Amino acid sequence: xxxxxxxxxxxxxxxxxxxxxxxxxxxxxxxxxxxxxxxxxxxxxxxxxxxxxxxxxxxxxxxxxxxxxxxxxxxxxxxxxxxxxxxxxxxxxxxxxxxxxxxxxxxxxxxxxxxxxxxxxxxxxxxxxxxxxxxxxxxxxxxxxxxxxxxxxxxxxxxxxxxxxxxxxxxxxxxxxxxxxxxxxxxxxxxxxxxxxxxxxxxxxxxxxxxxxxxxxxxxxxxxxxxxxxxxxxxxxxxxxxxxxxxxxxxxxxxxxxxxxxxxxxxxxxxxxxxxxxxxxxxxxxxxxxxxxxxxxxxxxxxxxxxxxxxxxxxxxxxxxxxxxxxxxxxxxxxxxxxxxxxxxxxxxxxxxxxxxxxxxxxxxxxxxxxxxxxxxxxxxxxxxxxxxxxxxxxxxxxxxxxxxxxxxxxxxxxxxxxxxxxxxxxxxxxxxxxxxxxxxxxxxxxxxxxxxxxxxxxxxxxxxxxxxxxxxxxxxxxxxxxxxxxxxxxx
Numbered sequence: 326x327x328x329x330x331x332x333x334x335x336x337x338x339x340x341x342x343x344x345x346x347x348x349x350x351x352x353x354x355x356x357x358x359x360x361x362x363x364x365x366x367x368x369x370x371x372x373x374x375x376x377x378x379x380x381x382x383x384x385x386x387x388x389x390x391x392x393x394x395x396x397x398x399x400x401x402x403x404x405x406x407x408x409x410x411x412x413x414x415x416x417x418x419x420x421x422x423x424x425x426x427x428x429x430x431x432x433x434x435x436x437x438x439x440x441x442x443x444x445x446x447x448x449x450x451x452x453x454x455x456x457x458x459x460x461x462x463x464x465x466x467x468x469x470x471x472x473x474x475x476x477x478x479x480x481x482x483x484x485x486x487x488x489x490x491x492x493x494x495x496x497x498x499x500x501x502x503x504x505x506x507x508x509x510x511x512x513x514x515x516x517x518x519x520x521x522x523x524x525x526x527x528x529x530x531x532x533x534x535x536x537x538x539x540x541x542x543x544x545x546x547x548x549x550x551x552x553x554x555x556x557x558x559x560x561x562x563x564x565x566x567x568x569x570x571x572x573x574x575x576x577x578x579x580x581x582x583x584x585x586x587x588x589x590x591x592x593x594x595x596x597x598x599x600x601x602x603x604x605x606x607x608x609x610x611x612x613x614x615x616x617x618x619x620x621x622x623x624x625x626x627x628x629x630x631x632x633x634x635x636x637x638x639x640x641x642x643x644x645x646x647x648x649x650x651x652x653x654x655x656x657x658x659x660x661x662x663x664x665x666x667x668x669x670x671x672x673x674x675x676x677x678x679x680x681x682x683x684x685x686x687x688x689x690x691x692x693x694x695x696x697x698x699x700x701x702x703x704x705x706x707x708x709x710x711x712x713x714x715x716x717x718x719x720x721x722x723x724x725x726x727x728x729x730x731x732x733x734x735x736x737x738x739x740x741x742x743x744x745x746x747x748x749x750x751x752x753x754x755x756x757x758x759x760x761x762x763x764x765x766x767x768x769x770x771x772x773x774x775x776x777x778x779x780x781x782x783x784x785x786x787x788x789x790x791x792x793x794x795x796x797x798x799x800x801x802x803x804x805x806x807x808x809x810x811x812x813x814x815x816x817x
Contacts, residue, residue: 411624475512518554559580612783617692
């Protein structure tokens with residue numbers, strides 16, 4: 326089976342028995358738990374899109390390994406068209422869900438590891454790439470959802486992994502034997518981990534000599550013995566235990582259902598190990614994954630912005646303010662900010678290049694510029710949405726009040742805006758805006774795929790400032806240009 330439907334994806338999750346905890350208690354059936362089910366529904370859209378006759382070309386790709394049709398989320402990019410279609414697919418899914426659909430991180434991990442394991446084999450004489458290709462073919466044939474697990478707790482950031490007071494603050498290999506390795510540590514902020522099939526683990530930073538035990542990459546099932554997942558809190562998450570209207574986006578939730586994933590002496594067989602001690606290639610793997618993931622944000626965040634702009638426009642109509650010139654100006658500004666992000670993602674995709682592995686990789690400079698813009702533009706889009714929505718989104722009475730036989734009529738009476746619009750419709754749109762502009766969603770825009778400083782470091786590294794200096798010197802007549810002028814965009 327190369328392509329699953331959303332329903333088949335949910336059914337496949339029921340075959341797993343992961344250790345998932347929330348609020349201090351184990352969740353025996355995470356798939357149907359109200360805290361988690363919206364995230365399951367959201368990820369299911371990545372499967373159903375492949376069966377949508379209008380958009381299947383975006384969701385389906387041809388495997389370069391088998392020639393079979395596969396879900397694009399398991400594909401290795403074979404052209405710039407693949408990179409562009411990825412961005413278009415992410416925007417479409419953002420429009421459909423208004424939330425995080427969670428498969429991007431694993432998608433980017435597959436591509437980053439494909440490129441890096443090839444180079445490791447070429448440089449070091451290892452056999453990781455052939456091993457990874459076998460794993461990839463299995464993932465494609467079974468249409469599995471992988472979680473790219475990169476972020477370690479890190480402890481004291483001023484110290485290397487091997488210098489930490491507690492070495493477990495970076496995931497590490499604690500034992501090797503003829504059958505495989507045993508790992509211990511944790512990965513934080515893991516989007517979609519509780520409703521995925523596989524954890525695809527990578528090092529979180531470039532490692533140096535002395536940190537060999539931390540230079541490890543592998544795949545393991547989410548229900549492997551020793552894997553423990555603690556589901557993270559989200560803004561207003563307990564509303565999922567109370568009703569539907571107060572959630573704003575009850576079916577798909579918000580953000581991605583992140584978890585703290587603990588590896589308590591987890592055994593991994595050698596055929597699922599893709600790096601073990603090769604510190605020389607950790608930096609390249611981290612950089613590739615980061616740039617591929619930052620490519621995404623002008624796609625998915627623009628899709629979310631499309632929903633938020635639509636909701637803001639609707640509430641302005643319900644409030645009777647849509648005709649005001651300043652409202653139109655702010656809506657235009659929201660569109661301008663969103664489309665600028667989309668343009669960045671398309672640009673870094675169109676400027677992508679083929680790597681020696683055969684896989685295509687984005688323009689790293691433009692990908693990082695795109696993500697850095699997300700940390701600004703999304704906040705401004707949210708600010709404008711809250712500006713136009715008014716204080717209503719922060720002070721609405723509860724759903725229980727709205728439905729109460731005595732209080733309900735009063736709430737509906739005084740929540741009226743445009744007389745032709747039911748008060749409940751105004752309530753629903755206001756809750757959707759509240760949901761999409763809440764704290765958890767904004768933090769994800771800031772720190773998801775790396776913090777602004779991480780992007781700045783990558784931009785500086787790839788900006789080719791010396792070449793820009795030579796351009797200025799030549800035009801100023803100070804010194805001749807010693808080397809031919811190259812594009813300021815380069816893939817490293």
